[in-house]
Amino acid sequence: MLRIRDLRAGYGATPILFGVSLEVQEGEAVALLGKNGMGKTTLMKTAMGFIKPTGGAIEFEGEDLTRLTPHEIARRGVGFVPENRRIFPGLTVRENLDLGLSALSHRTTALRRERFEGVFQHFPRLRERIDQPAKTLSGGEQQMLAIARVMMAGARLILMDEPTQGLAPALIRHIRDMVRELVRLRVTVLLVEQNARVALSVCDRGYIMEKGAIVFQGTSAELRDSPVTREKLGV
Ligand SMILES: Nc1ncnc2c1ncn2[C@@H]1O[C@H](COP(=O)(O)OP(=O)(O)O)[C@@H](O)[C@H]1O
Ligand SMILES: [Mg+2]
Incomplete structure (x- = not known):
């Protein structure tokens, strides 16, 4: 690949x-x-x-x-989760996730809904915090958000730093489980x-x-x- x-x-x-x-x-x-x-x-x-x-x-x-x-x-289809989880601290969880979607040229309401649902399935914690500024999330939740953002873009290969x-x-341990989950979802x-x-x-x-x-x-x-x-x- x-x-x-x-x-x-x-x-x-x-x-x-x-x-x-x-x-x-x-x-x-x-x-x-x-x-x-x-x-x-x-x-x-x-x-x-x-x-x-x-x-x-x-x-x-x-x-x-x-x-x-x-x-x-x-x-x-290549996603990058940079060191120190480069999320946008002043933007909400929803806004951060929408930025992931902005990599796509064909964004429809249906696709947006589908991607949000997919992300919430794996990271229910993000749904609960959807309107919170990213800076108010814990370190682990920020890492979740960084990974969820590349999933919004539909990445099939994720480079995780x-x-x-x-x-x-x-x-x-939680991050380790998330990586296992990505592999189970056939993300490389x-x-x-x-x-x-x-x-x-x-x-x-x-x-x-x-x-x-x-x-x-x-x-x-x-x-x-x-x-x-x-x-x-x-x-
Ligand atoms: N923006 C930069 N400008 C100049 N040198 C850099 C820059 N970023 C990293 N380096 C240098 O490149 C080398 C490799 O860094 P890096 O790729 O970050 O290593 P690692 O991720 O393995 O810790 C280091 O010597 C570092 O100082
Ligand atoms: Mg490094």
């Missing part, structure tokens, strides 16, 4: 990604692990079109994404996590990134058992 090959990208003249290759098949949940500052967020931003690569290829369902804008990429960052253990997930234990408990397999390159990959069981994981992640 997503195929990244020999990807090179950076900020200005500073290279950060030095030839990253990875693949995500439809229906999979794949973890992208690595210590802070290794280039995981940069990879996601590049895949979403926020950073133009200096080399390599990014294909989604066979289509080259590198010449598309972030908006066009979202319209193809450290969704458990800064959350208490009970909420981390690429999950960036500092918390390798959480990521490997929901993902089929994973990659370890170090200094802008993939240095190890394997099934979740292989990653869990490998001394390389401990060495590269310090866990």
